[in-house]
Amino acid sequence: MTTDDDTRLLDDLRDMWWLADPPPAGLTATMIATVAGADLDQEWELLVLVRDSADEPAAQVRGLSTARMLYFTAAGGWSLDAEIDGDQVRGQLLDLAADLGSVEITVETTDGRAWTTLLDEVGFFAIEAEPTGSLRFTVRIGGSVSSSTWVEL
Numbered sequence: 001m002t003t004d005d006d007t008r009l010l011d012d013l014r015d016m017w018w019l020a021d022p023p024p025a026g027l028t029a030t031m032i033a034t035v036a037g038a039d040l041d042q043e044w045e046l047l048v049l050v051r052d053s054a055d056e057p058a059a060q061v062r063g064l065s066t067a068r069m070l071y072f073t074a075a076g077g078w079s080l081d082a083e084i085d086g087d088q089v090r091g092q093l094l095d096l097a098a099d100l101g102s103v104e105i106t107v108e109t110t111d112g113r114a115w116t117t118l119l120d121e122v123g124f125f126a127i128e129a130e131p132t133g134s135l136r137f138t139v140r141i142g143g144s145v146s147s148s149t150w151v152e153l
Contacts (some may be wrong), residue, residue: 047147049149051070052070052151078095079093084153087128090127092122092124096141101119104117107127107135109132111133113129133153134150135150136150136151
């Protein structure tokens with residue numbers, strides 16, 4: 001199948017669904033109004049993974065370093081740097097204009113385990129955990145929550 005064949009097939013499928021089960025009138029406007037009214041963009045934000053040391057070539061240095069470095073950014077302008085090394089998860093929240101001592105960091109795994117701690121006064125955290133499989137970070141700043149996507153270890 002060529003790209004043109006794929007495009008035609010997808011166009012035919014779209015047309016079929018529009019005829020067989022069209023969306024209700026005003027659905028788009030209703031959804032936009034609902035999301036805007038709920039103010040979800042202020043309450044929940046996605047941390048975007050911008051750098052993962054597993055995607056980079058290994059450093060040519062002596063030693064047995066097994067640490068995995070993850071760097072996330074948030075739309076609010078702050079970032080989360082995390083290091084996973086065995087049962088230690090350490091990191092720092094950067095560029096956040098808030099009382100850092102009240103910010104909560106949670107490391108969660110897909111099997112339901114979670115470890116939570118508070119930042120220190122300069123934004124550092126350390127958690128003794130056993131992350132395996134996939135994990136994500138959740139940052140709670142007052143009433144807002146920011147979570148990363150799941151990262152495979």
